[in-house]
Amino acid sequence: MDDLPVQKISISGPALASIIQRFSSSAGDVDGLLFGHVNDVTPSNLQDDDLPESSSTLVATITSYFCSGTVNSFYDSLGHLDHTALRRLLSGRGPDRSLIGWFVGRRKTPLRPSMREASVSASLSIKTLTLIPPEDPLNFPPCIFVVFTTPLADQLIHTHEHRAFQFRRSAGVFEQKSMDVVNLGPAFRGHYGAFCPNSAFPWLPCVLRDSSMAEDSSNESLNQMKGISKEQSGLDMCAEGFEVGRLSRLMGFEAANYTSELEDLYGKMLAKLEGLAQLVEKSSARVLEQVN
Structure with a gap:
């Protein structure tokens, strides 16, 4: 899955809320790393004439993140990677936390990548593979980029906006991708449509231990x-x-x-x-x- 197009990016509601909370509570702009995995999802309603390679969908799922609380945490002002800082950040990750991209949060700015962020994304997708231990290789280049920002004009309601991209290193461009928030919104309610309990709840009769309890129960029923x-x-x-x-x-x-x-x-x-x-x-x- 080297430099293949991602059809969709998904993130859990708590993870997205946590990133926004870290961004809103910080004193200034922030950046960080995104961890997760990329799956090759094949739909279950395939026809006989459908080819498997053309029907599969690449879905990048963001499971966790690291927020530095500032900017230029693993790169300089020109967008060059700081390999020492990046290796230190990646050393503490777990076995199920593969680096799939990074994010930046900046206030009152357009929702599009800057030239420096394009340089950082290009360096990540090319040079990060050499920083991962050989026993734990990346299954997908870290090319996901998400930008968070606030509205340009002040509003009575404090809101945040975000937009996700995939950096295609073969063409050197960003492609905007849709980002689904799991377990949030009307689209997620369909997951409960086919739910049915495995067994019915057992009937729990009320056992009266003595006559006083029976008398109290009868008085309560009468009232x-x-x-x-x-x-x-x-x-x-x-x-x-x-x-x-x-x-x-x-x-x-x-x-x-x-x-x-x-x-x-x-x-x-x-x-x-x-x-x-x-x-x-x-x-x-x-x-x-x-x-x-």
Whole structure:
């Protein structure tokens, strides 16, 4: 997978939020390294005439990051790599943290790479392979670049913007890529569409240990039933005899017979509200007379 085009870049919601938090809480601009992996994903709905090499999709997944808290942490102002600093940063990474790119956060700047950032990306994609131990080679050149920034104009709501790129070292250009945020947004809800429990929850009966517990439980049930009955009577007074169960008949071919009754119910409710409003108006006038 040497200098192949990446179709999509994905990052988890907590990782993206953590990068934005480090950027927003810093005193100035920041940069850092991105770790993750690149997978060759083949869709499950292949046709008989589809070729495997043309149907596969390269997806770069960002799993973790390192933020320096400043800029020029592993390169100089001209974009040349500081191999000593970069080797020190890569020495502490775990076995499952492969370097796939880097990022920069700068305030009130355009969402496009600068000439220095292009030089850093080119050096990373070419020279970083020599910094990795031979027993842990990179499976993909670190060519992912993400820029974070804030809006050019001040806003009442503090927002951040980001854009992802892939540096193609064969052409020496940046290609903008879409970045999906996993477990965030409406697109992720489809993952729960086919969810079903493996087994139903068992029924847990309430076992009463003594008579006192049984008596307390019966008193509580009785009080609960009295409360429900009181609430139901209040609803019946407001509904003027139109029970809630009759609302189900408003669906289907019998709806025309009950529409007029429901309109009469609304008319009575509006009349009650009008009478209540007049009563409040009169009482307010009396209070105002007493105050004067």
